[in-house]
Amino acid sequence: ETGVTQTPRHLVMGMTNKKSLKCEQHLGHNAMYWYKQSAKKPLELMFVYSLEERVENNSVPSRFSPECPNSSHLFLHLHTLQPEDSALYLCASSQDFSGYEQYFGPGTRLTVT
């Protein structure tokens, strides 16, 4: 257990559905992250939040919408996804948003049909 939890662990959704991924960290960290991990590709950073403010958005399509209501919770809202969005979505947190190791949750395996 790393202190970062994610729900659900598995999700299957159609292209017209709307769903949300949830992440919670119990480490007292100030920064939280969303990553996408696809087969044969490196982890890709999607969003960074520091003290509940977004500090990085790596050109992610608008069908992915993050929300950080407080420093312990992070959501990723999904709508009208494409099959190529199927991947493992990982949440991470760190003490601060620069220079510190990140601790990852177990991920949500997303399949878009």
Next chain:
Amino acid sequence: EDQVTQSPEALRLQEGESSSLNCSYTVSGLRGLFWYRQDPGKGPEFLFTLYSAGEEKEKERLKATLTKKESFLHITAPKPEDSATYLCAVEDGGSQGNLIFGKGTKLSVKP
């Protein structure tokens, strides 16, 4: 453009056969280099952080080293439970908070 290249892509070892994994990087200013271990279906598990050339960190059978251009993860007398994918990531001082990951090295240790 910042880049992280890991080699080899896959490595098969016999139990007890020591070896090294390589992570080459190109960044304008290194803020930190991170090693992670990832088991199938799980999130990456943090192993080490290295900040400056010459730095070394050890944990059980693993030892990480850093130069100005690359990092090595040395595995001494590996056991089957060391089988995993090992990921390297760097943070560039010019893009704080943005970890650039390599594709990883998949290590298999046979008994």
